[in-house]
Amino acid sequence: MFGETSPASEYFLWHVGLPNAWRGMNIVPGMISAIADKNIHGGNEFVFYVAFVIQWLLVGVVFSFVLLLFRMKREKPTTILS
Numbered sequence: 001m002f003g004e005t006s007p008a009s010e011y012f013l014w015h016v017g018l019p020n021a022w023r024g025m026n027i028v029p030g031m032i033s034a035i036a037d038k039n040i041h042g043g044n045e046f047v048f049y050v051a052f053v054i055q056w057l058l059v060g061v062v063f064s065f066v067l068l069l070f071r072m073k074r075e076k077p078t079t080i081l082s
Helices: 009-014 017-025 027-037 045-074
Strands: none
Touching: 017 027, 027 045
8 A cells, every 4th residue: 555566655645534533543552562672763673563463363353342232232132931
């Protein structure tokens, strides 16, 4: 998406909303990797990827529970009498 050979690179050169949003969502793994490496200018790449995966797994789990709650509210509850 950001590389020079990407067909969308020219678009993202002038429209920075999506790249900035993506970087903003991944600031927490970046901070964790910088703290783990004790270097504010660059962090440990392995720690970043582990924190990235954990962050998005947690987002997915929370999102799936929210969807499950909405699904459970729409279904008719089961009863013994019917």
